[in-house]
């Protein structure tokens with residue numbers, strides 16, 4: 574049986590016990606990991622396959638591909654495959670190929686490695702070109718976004734994706750700086766602009782570094798993180814065999830809200846008018862929730878791995894064929 578190697582990467586997979594239990598893998602299972610990252614969850618789950626099964630890893634970041642090669646060597650003879658593309662695209666491709674999985678895992682957001690590589694421009698704590706693309710070969714980076722988006726668009730991004738209270742003043746300061754012919758090209762430029770827009774230069778604010786929310790918002794926008802999740806979830810469910818498991822970890826409330834709403838929609842609800850003695854709407858259940866609300870990491874895990882603190886985990890079991898939510902007499906099934 575494959576066991577975790579002592580030199581596995583420094584990245585600690587979040588909520589490992591919960592993920593392993595909810596994925597419920599057995600030797601021979603097929604797993605699709607939409608966010609391979611450093612392969613932390615991959616190593617954990619591959620251990621449950623005992624060398625017999627298939628592990629398909631997906632990541633849009635080119636640096637994940639080399640890490641996947643190491644993983645594939647470690648877990649041989651497990652069958653492995655890597656797709657370097659956004660997970661919704663990979664899910665569509667796998668559906669076209671007729672692949673169906675026992676488990677799909679999504680651990681969305683930025684990885685510790687991306688945050689810890691200053692030259693990627695994700696971190697306000699290190700001066701670097703302002704890029705923030707998970708796939709640096711595709712789309713526009715953060716500096717380009719700041720140079721082109723208009724005031725209203727910038728305000729919306731900061732407010733919606735960063736839940737930044739001072740979205741408007743910060744957006745105004747960004748536009749003012751670019752109108753002065755001084756483009757924001759580096760992380761330190763942006764931190765300076767943010768500080769200039771905040772009361773007391775950002776020093777009096779509670780809730781962490783004054784640039785935290787703006788950086789988060791730009792990263793979400795640059796990588797279309799919410800759109801990807803929105804597009805990917807239905808495809809992920811469709812990829813599952815009957816009774817297959819989907820396990821999703823989100824790191825911020827906006828992502829978790831998308832997952833929660835989608836699970837509610839899959840669970841279905843009877844829309845018949847109140848008092849109707851028999852169910853006529855024929856609402857269907859496509860998935861049954863395996864978690865009550867969102868699960869959070871334990872205090873012990875947060876103490877060991879502080880970056881896990883805001884994780885929210887939800888999981889479902891696919892019901893295929895879909896089942897009626899209520900029988901024709903109105904009783905919940």
Ligand SMILES: C[S@@+](CC[C@H](N)C(=O)[O-])C[C@H]1O[C@@H](n2cnc3c(N)ncnc32)[C@H](O)[C@@H]1O
Nearest residue numbers: 608610611612613614632633659660680684801
């Ligand atoms: C939080 S990390 C995953 C960590 C991984 N579970 C582990 O234990 O090592 C998220 C990873 O997913 C990738 N990612 C995020 N959004 C993606 C998307 N829409 N498509 C493909 N990869 C994505 C990022 O590049 C990053 O490597």
